[in-house]
Structure formats: structure tokens, C-alpha cells
Amino acid sequence: MNGELLWVLTLLLIAIVLFATNKLRMDVVALLIIVAFVLSGTLNLQEATAGFSDPNVILIAALFVIGDGLVRTGVAYQVGDWLVRVAGDSETKMLSLLMVAVASLGAVMSSTGVVAIFIPVVLSVAARMKTSPGRLMMPLSFAGLISGMMTLVATPPNMVVSSELVREGYRGLGFFSVTPVGIVVLILGVGYMLLTRGLLASNEPDANKEAWQRRTFRDLIRDYKLTGRARRLALRSGSPLIGKTLDELHLRARYGANVVGIERWRKFRRVMVSAFGDTELKERDVLLIDMSASDVDLREFCGEQMLEPMVLRGEYFSEQSRDVGMAEVTLVPESEVLGKSLRDMTFRSRHGLNVVGIRRNGEALPGKLVDEPLQLGDVLLVIGNWKQIRQLQQHTKYFILLNLPSEVDEMVPAVSQAPHALFCLALMVAMMLTDEVPNAIAAIIACLLMGKFRCIDMESAYKSIHWPSLLLIVGMLPFALALQKTGGIDLAVRGLMDLVGGMGPRVVLLCLFVLCAVTGLFISNTATAVLMAPIAIAAARQMELSPYPFAMIIAISASAAFMTPVSSPVNTLVLGPGNYKFGDFVKIGVPFTLLVMVVSVILVPWLFPF
Known part of the structure; x- marks a missing residue:
């Protein structure tokens, strides 16, 4: 093993440790890797930054935008509503259709976006069926x-594998190349979940517990x-x-008065605008204030600040639903904000x-x-x-958006453009x-085309991309x-061939699946695919076999992150709402991963002959 290869492997080990411990953000680690390669002379600047010009990076960014267009036009939510209507009160039908x-x-x-959208749907269905959300949350994440x-x-690892095939001079994967395997795994997954749902959190919900419904x-x-806690107070002329x-x-500090919204005149009508820290108050503004934490006399407060109390009817928030929204959120387990107060988090700002x-x-x-420290389970x-409420869905590291009230149906920004969004998707x-x-x-x-049809605007498009x-x-x-360049790929392939090369190509596929799945426990499936795809294709070349079954096994195993709640963001998302423990995923996920492995090793060579 030469010195350069030892350096690359050391750098790889450091990256894996940083990914696994989450001490630094993944994107920061990735940029540090580029810097380290260039400064050490292992790669030149063009080689180290070649990923910025990779077509798959552009493709993945575009797919984030298209996905957000489907959300903004209400297509994704309509699927959820259809699901509730069709499944009725049948848990079996719900689980099958949900997956x-x-x-x-x-x-x-x-x-991740799809699972986040369906979490409120599953919570609502579980409450209506009077069953534990845990019986449906894991099927949601597995799907x-x-x-x-x-x-x-469907996922970046597939495109990474296809790109590696093209880089090695082969034809890339087709749009539906992986689909036959996916359909078989989906059928197996539905059947497996129907059989094992009794092993999930099966306790009946407490009758006094909140019914999570829309x-x-x-x-x-x-x-x-x-x-009785909210007040509407208008700023009179001359108010300080x-x-x-x-x-x-x-x-808030002086009077215990929390401004939660501001009514402001715009184009001959009052609209509700958000109350930010840098929002400047204007004459004729009407403040919507939460006075629950205040022990100040309201009449004295209004006199001092030259405010005029206004009527606040019970229907006020419903009437303002086009401009102001409400939603329930909870904290992600092991979130960095646990134990912090809203003031410490600067939540409003x-x-x-x-x-x-x-x-x-x-x-x-x-x-x-x-100033209340937040605890796990707080809503x-x-x-x-x-x-802003919709954008909370992008902060899945900290929050899960649990429940949107029925008024949200009126606020899908581009609901009339849903047919255009579907047309754009079909055309792509x-x-x-x-x-x-x-x-x-x-x-x-x-x-x-989605921009042309106003399914999405530029600001939303840029924000939808997960940089x-x-x-x-x-x-x-x-x-x-x-x-x-340093011989690491050849070394890995020789080691693999020496270990199992004489046992036949199916055993090599089996070992690649295991190696990829285990590596995926510590780093993201995308990073795993980047590392494993060259090894798989090089192994196929050394055995003088077609590279496609080897490439496909990497793509499939990279998505088979069923074994732990931290193997994939979608597992982490359902951990809290499903009331799961770490062992629940091990108990259900490991056997299913082994089942997928066996099926893949049998099916892939049949679809893509050696």
C-alpha cells in the first residue's frame, strides 16, 4: 500500500467518522474533502471540483424543484386525501394503499418530502381508526x-451508479431499469408489513390522549x-x-405582550403580515397580541402606548385564514433544540x-x-x-410538521395549476x-415549464433545492x-476476488450487497453509492462479466436502509410520531433487509444477465 493510498483511506475514515458522529454538517465535510485533496496534491483543482459540473448534480437539483411544484399545486396532498377516502376504516387497505x-x-x-407530507395523514387515520400510529408509521418509512x-x-444513488457506468464507457441505466426489482420489493414489503405490524407499537391509544386528526x-x-388571550390593538396617530x-x-420583555401578527392596509384592504423582529410599525397598523404572559393592566398599557382596543370575534382567525396560518409541530428526537427555550432558539427571528x-x-x-425549556414529546x-409554516417542513433536522388545520386546503399556492404540473411531470x-x-x-x-405555468416561482424553486x-x-x-488513481479500487477488488471470487458471481453480488448495506449504516446512501459503484464495476470487469447486475445491486442495496432509525432521514422522521425505539427498527428492519438481499441476488441476474 503506497503513501498516497494510505492518505486517501485515512481521509475517507475521517469523513466516515464525521458523518457518523454528526459533529460537522455533511456539506461542510464534503467541502473540506475537496480542500484536502487539492492541498495535498492527490487531485488537481479540476479533478477535485469535477462534481460541480456533473450532469447528475443538475438533475437532482431540478428534481427537488419539480417535487416542490407537485406540493405547491396540491397534487401530493390530493393523493393523501384520496387515500383516506378509499381506505375507509380498513387498516389492511390503508397500509397497502399507503405504501x-x-x-x-x-x-x-x-x-423525505413525501414521508413528511404523509405523516399528518397517517396520524389522522390512526386517530380515526383508534389504533396506534406505530402500526402505520414504519410501513410509511419503508415505502x-x-x-x-x-x-x-427516484434517489441520488441510482443516478450516481448510472453516471459511473457512463464514465467507464458503458451505457447508463434506463429510466425504468430498476423498476421491476422495485415492484417486487414493494409487494414483498406490503406483505411483510401486514404480517409484522403486530410486532410494532400495538398498544391501544389512551382515550384521553389527543386525537390527531385534521x-x-x-x-x-x-x-x-x-x-381570551389575544387582543386586537390599533395604533392611533402619535403612538410612540x-x-x-x-x-x-x-x-415582550417589558409588558409580556407577544405580537403574533400585524394587520396592515394594502390595496384598499387589510391583510395580515408576519411579525418579525425587524418589522417596523406604521400608523393604522392593527396589532394582534398574545397577552397570556402579561400581568400589565390592559387599559393602562393602551393609554401609555396610544393604542385602541378593537373587536376580536371568535371567527377572526378563520376569516384571516388566507393570510395567517396555524400548525402543530413537534421536535425530532435528539434534536439540538431539546432543552432550549424559544428565546434561546430565537424561534421567531x-x-x-x-x-x-x-x-x-x-x-x-x-x-x-x-422561556420554557422544550422537552421531547412537546407539541x-x-x-x-x-x-413560513410550509418551510418548516425543510427543517427536518429539528422539527416535524404534524398537523395542518383544514383551512390549509384554501392555501395551496397554485392549486389551479395542478393539471399543468402533472403535464410537466409526464413530459419529463x-x-x-x-x-x-x-x-x-x-x-x-x-x-x-412549471415556472411558465406558475406552478412554482423562482424564490420557492431556489428554496426547494436541498443544497x-x-x-x-x-x-x-x-x-x-x-x-x-492511488490503486485503492484495484486493492479492494483484489481483496473481494481473493475472498469470494472463486465462489461464483452471485456470491460476489451477495458480498457487495452486504458491504454496501453495512457501509450505509455509517454514512449516507449517496456517499455509499459513490464509493461502492466503482468497486462493483471493476469487479465485473475483472471477472469479464456484464457490469449491469453489479451496478444494479449497488443501487438497490443503497436504498435498503431499513435496519436502524438513523440509516435514513425517512426513518428518523417517523421515530417520534410512531413512538418507536431503536430496537423496533432492528427487529423489523434487519429481517426485511435480508429478505431484500436474497430476492435481489436471485432477481437481478435474471433481469440483467452476467
């Missing part, structure tokens, strides 16, 4: 993972005991508040939303909430602009199937080149 629907949507959308086996664009603003106001920002006024209620053990907490009621798939247009160009065309995922791919791609 099929999630796997189908995940074939063209981010699996999200299986969706990666449905199409070429409620209205009125229900949320009642459950969080907000009635005019011209100052909320941060400058310190109303960071997310543009106000927390107006916290429920703990099913009971609304009284008093001043801003927060946030209020603010619908757009059709172009990819013909092979006349490169996949990245087909996706870009679909994105441009850390793209940088992770960009940073890991040089590893494959570095291992190849």
Missing part, C-alpha cells in the same frame, strides 16, 4: 425507502386554551410605537413564526412560554404566514424514456477518482 402511494410519489419526488428502487430519478382553527384555539421595529420596542401554545402530556402549558402551536418522464434528450435537460425543461445533499455528492465524487 403503494408513497412508493409511487417517491419515484419522482424526494422520499419511502422502496420508492428509491422505482425509477432512475382540525380547524377553532379546535386548535380551544385545545391550546387561547380563548410608530416607526420603530419590534426588536427596538421589546414589548429564525422562522418568522410565533409559538402561541405548547402542549405537554396532552395538556396546554399556562403562563410565559418563551408546539405556531402561527404566522402559510409560506416521456423525454427521459425516449433517450433523445439527456435526463438533466429533460428535467430542466420541466422546471422551466447540503448536492454538496455531499460533489464532495464525495472525488473519492472515487482518488481511490482509482
Whole structure:
């Protein structure tokens, strides 16, 4: 082993440790890898940064935009509503249809995004059926993972494997190359979950426990005991508040008055605008204030600040539902914000939303909430602009958006453009199937058409892209080149051949699956595919066999992250709502992973002969 290879392997080990311990962000680690390769002379600048020009990076970014377009036009939510209508009260039908629907949507959308959308649906269904959410949450996450086996664009590892085939001079994978295996695994997954659901959290829900169902603003106001806490106060001419920002006024610290919204005149009507720290108050503004934590006399407060109390009817929030939204969120297990207060988190400044209620053990907490340390299991009621509420779905490292009230149906930003979004999606798939247009160009065309049809705007498009995922791919791609240049790939292939090469190609496939699945326990499946795809293709070349079954086994095993709750973001998402323990995933996930492995080793060579 030469010195350069030892350096590359050391760097790889450091990266794996950093990924596993989460001491640094994945995208930061990826950029540090590029810097280390260039400064050490292992790769030149062009080689180390080649990932930025990789067509698959562009394709993945475009797919994030297309997925967000399907959300903004309501297509994804309509699938959830259809699911509830068709399944009725049958848990078996619900589980089966849920897995099929999630796997189908995940074939063209981010699996993490699809699972996040369906978590409230599953919670609502579980409450209506009076069953434990745990009986449906794990099937939801497994279906999200299986969706990666449905199409070429379903998950980044598939595109990484296809790109590696092209780089080695072979034809890339087709749009539906992986689909036959995915369909078989999905059928197995549905049957497996129907048989093992009794091993999941099967305790009947407490009758006194909150029924997680789709409620209205009125229900949320009642459950969080907000009635009588809010005040509408208009700024009179000459008020000392005019011209100052909320941060400058310190109303919450001085008076216990939390401004949760501002009514402002725009184009001959009042609209509700979000209350940020840098929001400057204007004459004729009407402040919506939560006074629950205040012991100040309201009349004295209004006189001092020249405010005029206004009527606040019970229907107020429902009437404002086009401008202001409510939602319930909970904390992700092991979230960095556990134990911190809302003030410590600077929640309002960071997310543009106000927390107006916290429920703990099913009971609304009284008093001043801003300094209350948050605990695992707390449910927060946030209020603010619908757009900011939707963006909480992107902060899956900290929060899970649990429940959106029924008023959200009126706030899908581009619901009338749903047919156009479906047309754009169908056109993209059709172009990819013909092979006349490169996949990245087909996706870009679909994105441009979605913008033309106003399914998505530019601001939403840029925000929908998960940049850390793209940088992770960009940073890991040089590893494959570095291992190849320093002889690491050849060393790994020789070791694999010496160990099992004489036992036949199916045993080699089996070992590749195991190695890929185990590596995926410590680093992301995308990084795993980047590292394993060159080894698999080199092994096929040394055995003088077709590279396609070896490439396919890497793509499938990279998506088979069923074994632990930290193997994939979709598993982590359902951990809290499903009330799972680490051992629940091991108990259910390990046998299913072994089943998928056996089926793949049998099926892949039949579909893609050696």
C-alpha cells in the first residue's frame, strides 16, 4: 500500500467518522474533502471540483424543484386525501394503499418530502381508526425507502451508479431499469408489513390522549386554551410605537405582550403580515397580541402606548385564514433544540413564526412560554404566514410538521395549476424514456415549464433545492477518482476476488450487497453509492462479466436502509410520531433487509444477465 493510498483511506475514515458522529454538517465535510485533496496534491483543482459540473448534480437539483411544484399545486396532498377516502376504516387497505402511494410519489419526488407530507395523514387515520400510529408509521418509512428502487430519478444513488457506468464507457441505466426489482420489493414489503405490524407499537391509544386528526382553527384555539388571550390593538396617530421595529420596542420583555401578527392596509384592504423582529410599525397598523404572559393592566398599557382596543370575534382567525396560518409541530428526537427555550432558539427571528401554545402530556402549558425549556414529546402551536409554516417542513433536522388545520386546503399556492404540473411531470418522464434528450435537460425543461405555468416561482424553486445533499455528492465524487488513481479500487477488488471470487458471481453480488448495506449504516446512501459503484464495476470487469447486475445491486442495496432509525432521514422522521425505539427498527428492519438481499441476488441476474 503506497503513501498516497494510505492518505486517501485515512481521509475517507475521517469523513466516515464525521458523518457518523454528526459533529460537522455533511456539506461542510464534503467541502473540506475537496480542500484536502487539492492541498495535498492527490487531485488537481479540476479533478477535485469535477462534481460541480456533473450532469447528475443538475438533475437532482431540478428534481427537488419539480417535487416542490407537485406540493405547491396540491397534487401530493390530493393523493393523501384520496387515500383516506378509499381506505375507509380498513387498516389492511390503508397500509397497502399507503405504501403503494408513497412508493409511487417517491419515484419522482424526494422520499423525505413525501414521508413528511404523509405523516399528518397517517396520524389522522390512526386517530380515526383508534389504533396506534406505530402500526402505520414504519410501513410509511419503508415505502419511502422502496420508492428509491422505482425509477432512475427516484434517489441520488441510482443516478450516481448510472453516471459511473457512463464514465467507464458503458451505457447508463434506463429510466425504468430498476423498476421491476422495485415492484417486487414493494409487494414483498406490503406483505411483510401486514404480517409484522403486530410486532410494532400495538398498544391501544389512551382515550384521553389527543386525537390527531385534521382540525380547524377553532379546535386548535380551544385545545391550546387561547380563548381570551389575544387582543386586537390599533395604533392611533402619535403612538410612540410608530416607526420603530419590534426588536427596538421589546414589548415582550417589558409588558409580556407577544405580537403574533400585524394587520396592515394594502390595496384598499387589510391583510395580515408576519411579525418579525425587524418589522417596523406604521400608523393604522392593527396589532394582534398574545397577552397570556402579561400581568400589565390592559387599559393602562393602551393609554401609555396610544393604542385602541378593537373587536376580536371568535371567527377572526378563520376569516384571516388566507393570510395567517396555524400548525402543530413537534421536535425530532435528539434534536439540538431539546432543552432550549424559544428565546434561546430565537424561534421567531429564525422562522418568522410565533409559538402561541405548547402542549405537554396532552395538556396546554399556562403562563410565559418563551422561556420554557422544550422537552421531547412537546407539541408546539405556531402561527404566522402559510409560506413560513410550509418551510418548516425543510427543517427536518429539528422539527416535524404534524398537523395542518383544514383551512390549509384554501392555501395551496397554485392549486389551479395542478393539471399543468402533472403535464410537466409526464413530459419529463416521456423525454427521459425516449433517450433523445439527456435526463438533466429533460428535467430542466420541466422546471422551466412549471415556472411558465406558475406552478412554482423562482424564490420557492431556489428554496426547494436541498443544497447540503448536492454538496455531499460533489464532495464525495472525488473519492472515487482518488481511490482509482492511488490503486485503492484495484486493492479492494483484489481483496473481494481473493475472498469470494472463486465462489461464483452471485456470491460476489451477495458480498457487495452486504458491504454496501453495512457501509450505509455509517454514512449516507449517496456517499455509499459513490464509493461502492466503482468497486462493483471493476469487479465485473475483472471477472469479464456484464457490469449491469453489479451496478444494479449497488443501487438497490443503497436504498435498503431499513435496519436502524438513523440509516435514513425517512426513518428518523417517523421515530417520534410512531413512538418507536431503536430496537423496533432492528427487529423489523434487519429481517426485511435480508429478505431484500436474497430476492435481489436471485432477481437481478435474471433481469440483467452476467
